[in-house]
Amino acid sequence: MMDATITAQPLAEKLPRDSDGWLLCSYCGMRTELLDSSEDIYGKDYGPVYRCPIGCGWVGCHKDSAKRKPLGRIANLELRRAKQAAHVAFDALWKRKGYLLGGRRQHYREARRNGYRWLAGQLGISEDVCHIGMMSVEGCHRVIEVCKPYDRGWR
Numbered sequence: 001m002m003d004a005t006i007t008a009q010p011l012a013e014k015l016p017r018d019s020d021g022w023l024l025c026s027y028c029g030m031r032t033e034l035l036d037s038s039e040d041i042y043g044k045d046y047g048p049v050y051r052c053p054i055g056c057g058w059v060g061c062h063k064d065s066a067k068r069k070p071l072g073r074i075a076n077l078e079l080r081r082a083k084q085a086a087h088v089a090f091d092a093l094w095k096r097k098g099y100l101l102g103g104r105r106q107h108y109r110e111a112r113r114n115g116y117r118w119l120a121g122q123l124g125i126s127e128d129v130c131h132i133g134m135m136s137v138e139g140c141h142r143v144i145e146v147c148k149p150y151d152r153g154w155r
C-alpha cells in the first residue's frame with residue numbers, strides 16, 4: 001500500500017532552480033524559457049513570462065521587477081485557476097483588515113504581512129514558502145478552506 005502522506009505534493013515549496021539560479025519547470029524539471037512579452041499566451045502583454053518549453057504551463061513576473069522575478073512556480077491551467085481562487089479568498093481578508101487599520105498603504109502592507117503569517121500557521125508551513133505562487137493545488141485549496149469562516153460573501 002502506498003502512503004498518501006508520502007506521495008502527496010507539499011502544500012508549498014521553494015521554486016525549483018538550476019545551479020545558475022534559473023527557474024525550472026515544476027512538472028518536468030526542464031529549464032524554462034523567458035518571453036519578453038506575454039502577448040503570445042494571453043493575447044495581451046502583461047509583461048515577461050517564464051514558460052515550460054514543452055508546454056506544462058507558465059508564470060508571470062513581478063511588476064516592475066528589473067530582475068524578472070517570477071511570481072511563483074510554473075503553473076498549468078488547474079493550478080492557475082486554484083491560485084486565482086485562493087487569491088480571491090485570501091486577499092479579501094487582508095484587504096479588509098488593512099482598510100480597518102486605517103486604509104493607508106502601510107496599513108495594507110502590515111495587514112498583508114500579518115495575513116501571510118497567520119496563513120502559514122493555519123497551513124502548518126514555513127513563512128518563507130507561504131506565498132500563493134509557491135503553493136500546489138492542494139495548498140491553494142487549503143487557503144480557501146481556512147479563509148472560508150471569515151468570508152463576508154460580498155463578492
Ligand SMILES: [Zn+2]
Binds near residue numbers: 025026027030054057
Ligand atoms: Zn515542463
